[in-house]
Amino acid sequence: MIGGFGEEQIRRYSRHIILPEVGGKGQKKLLESAALCIGAGGLGAPAIEYLAAAGVGTLGIIDDDVVDLSNLQRQVIHGGNVGIQKVKSAEQFVNRLNPDVNVVAYTERLNQDNILGIIRDYDFIIDGSDNFATRFLVNDACVFENKPLSHGSIFRFEGQVTTIVPHKGPCYRCLFEHAPPPGMVPSCQEAGVLGVLPGIIGIIQATEAIKYILGIGELLVGRLIYYDALNMSFDEIKIQWNKECPVCGEAPKIRSIAETTYAESCRVW
């Protein structure tokens, strides 16, 4: 044992410890931290993979889905687990990769009744959900509970990702006040996705979580990265705090999760 690290941990985390910005102190912060992944699908799976590898000590995973063969084109941690609950499959993966990580599995759907109680236990929230209703719900809950949040979404060859630190920068509703009308959302048939795309976006989300926990670098606060895999381009879009924002603006209309309607829309991917 040196500095609280056992021999295996020293080897496992040596490439982190060597970094001046991390060191043993930073690694300890990671081990003592808790991150919540909303969804263990396209975005959640790669985020879980790297958060576990990094030694984020507590990893909450919420998903009510079962692994389907069509998931394996992009959700590589679920290999060999078709038919199993995604949270169980993810937990198996994490346990094999890094025994330092304690998985808290929620085999349920995130909703207005359970969200506040769940996010309260975590330092950083990764939204890997696949529909607008959940994204708005997660955003609003994180603003109310003051939880930093990474938003990611993907479509065909394109992805977007931004970090929300409530009251320190804009939130998701500063950008989009409401879900787009149903006709504007592509139908499920149209919602193809290049398998590598969510890997890139989900790992950017994990990177933000790790940086936030370590307190290093510049977060994607007030900035949205728009990634185009076909062009292989990363564009940065500045986002302003919206004074009229219904949840974090000067006179917010949304004051509680319970009294707000989060319409269920078709799953986009």
Add this chain to the structure above:
Amino acid sequence: MQNHAECGDTMAVAEIDLKGEVCPYTFVKTKLKLEELEIGDELVALYDHAPAVENVPRSLRNEGHKILGIKEIGDHLWQVRIQKV
């Protein structure tokens, strides 16, 4: 760890025996040990891995620490004295 007065200040001296350890763990373990100490404390490290004698002091200097001395104290055995900055 022992304490002894030097220049009027109380400075701790710690030791770490890294015989049998190779790079990069020579540096990783030295760094972890330094993190346990207070600024100004001295660490005496032992290495028998020749590349470590060049690499570890260079990496420690990069992190801002002071190398007080490097001495070959035996056949393939080196003692490096480091001050935590």
